[in-house]
Amino acid sequence: MRAAVIADPRTDTSRGTHPDTGPVFMxxxxxxxxxxxxSAGENCLLLRAxxxxxxxxxxxxxxxxxxxxxxFLTILGPSGSGKTTILRLVGGFARASSGRxxxxxxxxxxxxxxxxxxxxxxxxxxxxxxKTAADNVGYGLMVRGIPAQKTAAxxxxxxxxxGLEGMARKYPSQLSGGxxxxxxxxxxxxxxPRVLLLDEPLSALDADMRRQMQHFLKRIQKExxxxxxxxxxxxxxxxxxxxxxxxxxxxxxxxxxTPSEIYYRPATHFVATFLGxxxxxxxxxxxxxxLSLPVGPVERPVFHGQGAQAFWAAIRPERISxxxxxxxxxxxxxxxxxxxxFSGALTTLRISPxxxxxxxxxxxxxxxxxxxxxTTGSSVLAAFDPADLSFFPRKPS
Amino acid sequence: MISTxxxxxxxxxxxxxxxxxxxxxxxxxxxxxxxxVPSVLVLLPTLTFVANSFFVVDNGEIVxxxxxxxxxxxxxxxxxxxVFINTLWLCFQVALASLILAYPIAWFIWRLPERYRxxxxxxxxxxxxxxxxxxxxxxRSILGLDGFLNQFLVFTGFIDRPYMAFLFSRNAIIAAQTIxxxxxxxxxxxxxxxxxxxxLIQASSDLGASAGTTFRHIVLPLSLPGVAGxxxxxxxxSLGDYITPQMVxxxxxxxxxxxxxxxFGVTYDWPLGAAFxxxxxxxxxxxxxxxxxxxxxxxx
Numbered sequence: 001m002r003a004a005v006i007a008d009p010r011t012d013t014s015r016g017t018h019p020d021t022g023p024v025f026m027x028x029x030x031x032x033x034x035x036x037x038x039s040a041g042e043n044c045l046l047l048r049a050x051x052x053x054x055x056x057x058x059x060x061x062x063x064x065x066x067x068x069x070x071x072f073l074t075i076l077g078p079s080g081s082g083k084t085t086i087l088r089l090v091g092g093f094a095r096a097s098s099g100r101x102x103x104x105x106x107x108x109x110x111x112x113x114x115x116x117x118x119x120x121x122x123x124x125x126x127x128x129x130x131k132t133a134a135d136n137v138g139y140g141l142m143v144r145g146i147p148a149q150k151t152a153a154x155x156x157x158x159x160x161x162x163g164l165e166g167m168a169r170k171y172p173s174q175l176s177g178g179x180x181x182x183x184x185x186x187x188x189x190x191x192x193p194r195v196l197l198l199d200e201p202l203s204a205l206d207a208d209m210r211r212q213m214q215h216f217l218k219r220i221q222k223e224x225x226x227x228x229x230x231x232x233x234x235x236x237x238x239x240x241x242x243x244x245x246x247x248x249x250x251x252x253x254x255x256x257x258t259p260s261e262i263y264y265r266p267a268t269h270f271v272a273t274f275l276g277x278x279x280x281x282x283x284x285x286x287x288x289x290x291l292s293l294p295v296g297p298v299e300r301p302v303f304h305g306q307g308a309q310a311f312w313a314a315i316r317p318e319r320i321s322x323x324x325x326x327x328x329x330x331x332x333x334x335x336x337x338x339x340x341x342f343s344g345a346l347t348t349l350r351i352s353p354x355x356x357x358x359x360x361x362x363x364x365x366x367x368x369x370x371x372x373x374x375t376t377g378s379s380v381l382a383a384f385d386p387a388d389l390s391f392f393p394r395k396p397s
Numbered sequence: 398m399i400s401t402x403x404x405x406x407x408x409x410x411x412x413x414x415x416x417x418x419x420x421x422x423x424x425x426x427x428x429x430x431x432x433x434v435p436s437v438l439v440l441l442p443t444l445t446f447v448a449n450s451f452f453v454v455d456n457g458e459i460v461x462x463x464x465x466x467x468x469x470x471x472x473x474x475x476x477x478x479x480v481f482i483n484t485l486w487l488c489f490q491v492a493l494a495s496l497i498l499a500y501p502i503a504w505f506i507w508r509l510p511e512r513y514r515x516x517x518x519x520x521x522x523x524x525x526x527x528x529x530x531x532x533x534x535x536x537r538s539i540l541g542l543d544g545f546l547n548q549f550l551v552f553t554g555f556i557d558r559p560y561m562a563f564l565f566s567r568n569a570i571i572a573a574q575t576i577x578x579x580x581x582x583x584x585x586x587x588x589x590x591x592x593x594x595x596x597l598i599q600a601s602s603d604l605g606a607s608a609g610t611t612f613r614h615i616v617l618p619l620s621l622p623g624v625a626g627x628x629x630x631x632x633x634x635s636l637g638d639y640i641t642p643q644m645v646x647x648x649x650x651x652x653x654x655x656x657x658x659x660x661f662g663v664t665y666d667w668p669l670g671a672a673f674x675x676x677x678x679x680x681x682x683x684x685x686x687x688x689x690x691x692x693x694x695x696x697x
Contacts, residue, residue, distance in 0.1 A: 093599050113602045120603045126596035130618050140604035143614070191604060 023224060025157035026192045044069040044227050045090065045195055050099035052085050060085045061251045062099060067195070068244075070225040072218070076238040077248030078274070083231045086248075087197050090229065091120045103194060118195040119188035123203060125180045127172040133159065133183045134168035140191040158186040161220070178209045182216075189224070198230045202237065214241055235275045239263065247271050264316070265390050272314045272392065279320070279361045283313040283391065291391075294359045295333050298386045310394040317348070317364040319388040322380045330383040335361070337378050347371045351382055443678075450671035459668060467672035477656065477673075484653035485680075487570065488635040492582075492628045494575040499582035499627065504616075506583075507590040518587060522580045529577070533644050536573045540564045540645070565647025573645045574635050581634065582627035589623025590616070625688045633681045653677070 045067040052060040060082040067073050075083040088094040090101060092113030101109045108116055119140070127136050135142075138155040142148075159165055162182040172180055181201060188196055198217075202210045218241055221228050232238055238245050239259040247254045247262060247270070255267040266272035272280060284292045291298045293313055326332040335351040338360060349363045361382060365371050374380060451463050471477050506517050524532060539545045540563040547559040563569060593616065601611040639654030646652065657677070660670030 091599075091603060093603075113599065114605050114607060118603075120600070122596045122600060124594065124596055126594065126600035128597060128600075128615060139601070139606075139614075143601075143604060143606040143610050187604065 023157065023161050025154040025161065025190055026224060042069050043067065044104060045229075046100075046102040047086070047090075048100040048102065050086075050089060050101060051097050052082075052089060052094060053097045058251045060089070063253050065246060065253065065256070067227060067229060070227055071243040072221050072228045072230065072241055074230045074232060074238040074242035074245045075248055076232060076235060076245050076274075078233055080250070081248040082251040083233075083248045084199060085251075087120070087199050087229065087231050090116075090195065091118060091197050092116045093120075117193055118197055119191050119193040120197040120199060121181075121184045121188050121201045123200045125172075125184040125201075127180055127183055127187075129172050131171075132168065133164065133170050133172070133175065136172070136183055137186045137190055139187060154190060158190045159183075161189075162186045163216075176209075177205050178213060181205070181213060185217075185220075189220075189226070193226060195227045195229060198228060200231055200233070202232070203234075210237075217241065239275070247274065249274070264388075266314065266392060268392050269312055269394070272312070272390065277317050277362055277364070278314045279317060280312050280314045281359060282394065283311040285311070293331075294356045295353055296331055298331070298389065311391045312394045314390045314392070315361075315384050315388055317362040320361060320363045320382050320384045322349075322363065322365065322374065323383050324381070326381060327383045330385050333361075333382045335380055335382050337374050337376055337380055339376050340374055342367065342372075347374070349374055351380060353382075446671050447675055449668050450675045452668045454666050454668055457665065467669045468676075470669060471672060471676060480651055480656055481653050481676075484636065487567065487652060488632045491571050491574045491578065491635040492631040494571060495578055495582040495631045496624060496628060498575065499579055500586055500624070502579075503583045503586035503590060503623075506587055518583075521583050524577070525580050529640070532577055533573065533641060536576055537564065537645060540569060540572065564645055565650070567646070567649045569645040569647070570642050570650045570652070573641050574631075574638065577641070578631045578634055581630040585626040585630065586620060586623040589620045589626070593619050622692045625692060629684055629688050632684065636677060636681065 043066045045065075047063060047065040047067075049062040049064060050060065051058065051062040063082075063086070065086070075086055077083040085094065089096050092108075092111060092115075096109060099109075100107055103117065128139065131139070134152075134155050137158050138151045141151040141154060146154075156165070156168065159168055162185055164179060164182050164186070167175065167179060167183075170179075172183070175183065184201070201217075202213050205213060214237060217228075217230075230238075230241060239262075242259055244256060244258055245262045246256045249268075249270045255262055255271045257265070257267075262271060263275055266275070266278075269280070272278045281293050281295070283298075286292050286297065291311070291313070298313075321327075333353045334355075335353045336357075338350040338352050340350075341348045345367055347365045347367045349365065350360050351363055352358075352360045363382065365374075449459070450467055451465070452459050452461050453464050453466055454460070471481075502521065506514055506521070509517060537544070541547070542559050542564070544563070546563055547556075550556045551559060563572075597615055597619070598611060601615045602608075606614065637654060639652065639658040642650045642652040642655050643658075646655070653673070657670050657673045660666045660673065
């Protein structure tokens with residue numbers, strides 16, 4: 001049993017933010033707050049029917065969320081979706097209107113932020129402008145009364161860990177955005193938090209630096225195995241970084257799952273359209289149990305939403321192929337190309353089925369020899385495997 | 398032709414070329430206009446003043462020969478020198494008293510919910526819209542023999558008859574100026590506190606600091622530029638104020654401002670008064686420059 005678990009690095013219990021493993025600067029000594037441990041895979045943070053209202057308006061409807069130990073959980077959603085509200089509630093910067101927050105079995109709902117074993121990396125980094133990088137990083141230890149000598153050793157260790165050795169005496173204003181980000185990260189990690197909260201930390205960086213920091217975050221999260229809760233509105237970032245994604249919309253949790261579950265098996269119309277491109281069709285259950293799509297019936301649909309009679313069916317543009325001959329077992333649709341957009345590695349086509357010209361489909365093909373044959377107006381055959389369809393409930397019109 | 402462009406440029410002048418030349422000329426004209434008003438109204442009188450300080454009065458006439466005797470008088474005459482040092486000390490006390498009163502007020506307003514914050518701030522700066530003299534009389538009526546303070550102290554039994562010493566003393570100047578200049582201290586401190594990003598306070602708490610620790614390590618250091626600004630404001634206003642000392646100062650409240658004023662209004666020794674004025678201006682400028690340098694060094 002144990003051997004099988006160890007095979008998966010995510011559930012490897014021999015590591016974790018255990019006081020005697022991980023980077024030296026995160027190891028707790030007696031009296032510091034990093035001396036808790038938890039086994040990977042177990043729930044670390046539980047949100048129970050947590051909600052937040054501002055002046056009668058629900059910023060967050062009662063929501064349940066379970067965060068596993070050591071996972072990289074991303075809360076994804078457009079602005080105003082309640083994603084930052086969750087982070088503020090966990091961090092202790094806002095009081096929950098109802099519900100409980102439980103961390104490692106301890107109810108922390110009423111604890112002030114200074115007493116919570118979580119730390120936050122703020123969107124604007126919130127570095128103290130009058131303190132050097134080293135003093136910023138050491139702040140959490142200093143306020144706990146850790147002797148200066150010990151703090152100094154841990155600080156230089158932490159700065160080295162985030163790749164900023166030699167920057168100790170620099171002030172935040174003398175550092176680049178990416179460097180400030182690393183200081184903010186080191187400042188939070190040195191407190192050995194049980195949960196690290198990251199509030200859109202990459203949104204202020206330019207594209208290159210952003211990609212670099214994504215890799216960096218992922219790498220250190222793997223190394224230290226601390227639970228990360230990462231808030232972003234960038235779906236690509238969410239998919240790249242996360243073990244699991246919680247998609248939020250209008251103060252509600254729409255779906256919680258792994259990136260591929262979220263991407264290929266969206267639970268709601270919102271999730272299906274918010275992450276990447278999708279072709280969405282109305283689907284109706286026929287009396288014989290089959291499903292009727294505008295482009296033809298599907299014999300044995302794979303149902304994900306149970307009970308509902310009206311569905312949306314969605315197919316990802318990259319799951320549609322344009323074969324020369326009809327493919328057996330697939331839905332084959334004769335169509336005309338409406339337009340073609342070449343964007344390097346990918347060629348995106350919009351096609352309109354001959355029988356239902358109003359239901360256009362987006363098709364993404366890997367650019368290769370032959371793709372340039374598709375031009376506007378040319379006749380094609382589009383095919384997709386019904387197993388690639390995803391279904392989610394639709395309010396009957 | 399308004400073009401100032403080089404000949405080879407003006408030869409191939411395009412529409413946009415004309416436009417930029419015109420814009421440049423317009424901007425220069427505007428600058429001269431804007432700069433002219435303060436130069437004529439402020440700089441020029443100040444310069445004639447400085448020039449006056451090097452002249453001397455003979456038989457009630459200003460003799461326009463260069464001399465440093467006015468400055469020599471200032472440094473040699475212990476009487477002037479004493480009043481001067483005493484006045485600097487007084488101004489410092491006023492600034493300090495204002496700071497002690499104003500910081501908690503500014504901090505309190507800053508911590509208020511937004512909907513009360515600006516209302517209260519308005520109340521604090523409301524006295525700035527009132528006449529200086531009206532405020533002085535109001536303060537006099539509070540500190541006076543049958544003023545509010547005496548009546549209150551008699552009523553509560555702290556003293557058994559009205560006490561004179563609230564007025565016409567050095568302490569009366571400190572009290573009156575502190576009250577009058579308080580808004581000039583509250584305002585810069587408040588504005589400075591408001592400039593502190595809320596995330597810094599949250600970050601400090603997030604890292605485990607108590608409210609007191611956050612104040613000591615984050616709020617206070619970051620509000621120091623406002624404190625410095627307020628101190629300079631109040632100090633300079635106290636230094637230049639000769640009416641308050643005249644009205645509530647009495648015999649013990651002889652300040653340098655009164656000395657300068659009397660050179661112009663009593664003894665008619667304008668050059669000596671001008672020299673004293675120049676000394677005051679130099680003190681103020683040094684102070685402002687020093688504080689500016691200090692805050693730049695602290696990078697806040």
